[in-house]
Amino acid sequence: MAVRLRVDRLRITTAQVIQVEVAVDAPERVAVKLPDAEQFAGSGFDVELRTEQPALIGDGRTRHMRRYRLEPFLAGEYPLPELTVDWTAPGQEAAALSTEALVAEVISVLDAGVRTDGAEALELKEVGAPIRAPLRWWRPALAGIAALAAAAAIAAVLRRRRPAARRPAPAEPPAAIALRALDELERDGTLRADLDRFYVAVSSILRRYVEARFGLRAPEQTTEEFLAAAEAGAAFDRERQRMLRAFLAACDAVKFARARPPAAETMRVTATARGFVHATAQAEAAPAAEGAAR
Numbered sequence: 001m002a003v004r005l006r007v008d009r010l011r012i013t014t015a016q017v018i019q020v021e022v023a024v025d026a027p028e029r030v031a032v033k034l035p036d037a038e039q040f041a042g043s044g045f046d047v048e049l050r051t052e053q054p055a056l057i058g059d060g061r062t063r064h065m066r067r068y069r070l071e072p073f074l075a076g077e078y079p080l081p082e083l084t085v086d087w088t089a090p091g092q093e094a095a096a097l098s099t100e101a102l103v104a105e106v107i108s109v110l111d112a113g114v115r116t117d118g119a120e121a122l123e124l125k126e127v128g129a130p131i132r133a134p135l136r137w138w139r140p141a142l143a144g145i146a147a148l149a150a151a152a153a154i155a156a157v158l159r160r161r162r163p164a165a166r167r168p169a170p171a172e173p174p175a176a177i178a179l180r181a182l183d184e185l186e187r188d189g190t191l192r193a194d195l196d197r198f199y200v201a202v203s204s205i206l207r208r209y210v211e212a213r214f215g216l217r218a219p220e221q222t223t224e225e226f227l228a229a230a231e232a233g234a235a236f237d238r239e240r241q242r243m244l245r246a247f248l249a250a251c252d253a254v255k256f257a258r259a260r261p262p263a264a265e266t267m268r269v270t271a272t273a274r275g276f277v278h279a280t281a282q283a284e285a286a287p288a289a290e291g292a293a294r
Helices: 138-161 174-187 189-193 195-214 223-233 238-257 263-293
Strands: 002-007 011-013 018-027 031-033 046-051 055-058 061-071 076-080 084-088 095-098 102-107
Touching: 018 084, 174 195, 174 263, 195 223, 195 238, 195 263, 223 238, 238 263
Parallel strands: 011 102
Antiparallel strands: 002 018, 018 061, 031 084, 046 061, 055 061, 076 102, 084 095
8 A cells, every 4th residue: 555645835825725636546346535625624614626537557466546726715824634544455454654744835916025935025106296187077978978869878788788588408318418428438449449437337327317317426435335326225126236236346357357348238338327227317316297297
């Protein structure tokens, strides 16, 4: 196990942000849980995070990566806490690794002599004495009359040309998004030739569909965690659970166990994913049709 912490800078102004990256290189069968935003609680930063898809890096290892965007509110010192990475190997108890705690300094953009980009600091100059100009009373009056006339003309044109209010476009159903993504995946011959990338892509499509359709946190969970959540929540019946478990097991066999199925089996995996989407989408449409009939 190897954990790396990268911080782009520790001294910023209130108009800048800090980028943090946590990367973990672990054996393929080890389940890794990266630090979430809650670990920054109390730091004073507004935190946004983005998780990368796990990537195979050779020697039987997988790289897990998450990036954090830290935005301050006021000047001062901000603690960057120790970030804990939890991991579990098959047949072993859960363990954890932590990164180093750091401190970031945030300064005001108006502080004299302090700039992080090397440029000269901003300096406020005193305002000089006002200069009195001769008053021409007729100029403001003419300008006001012209402005009122122009505004009236524009208002009349807008009333004649005002388009009808547009209704917002309806959201595309999760099933349609997933089926289109599967179609594009099957047409991509170069991606289909790379089994590792292909199986990661097809499992990601189905996970995103399940997340949108049933409200489960699929992308952030391991396969077993995801299946346990799906079964506990009774999102779909036992037949659909069995279909989903078989599908994810086939994908994990390629991603983690180095299985190399034939081309026909690869196409069956996408067919299974498409069948799952159709079945669960029909299950969603049926109650709606019954309600309309009543």
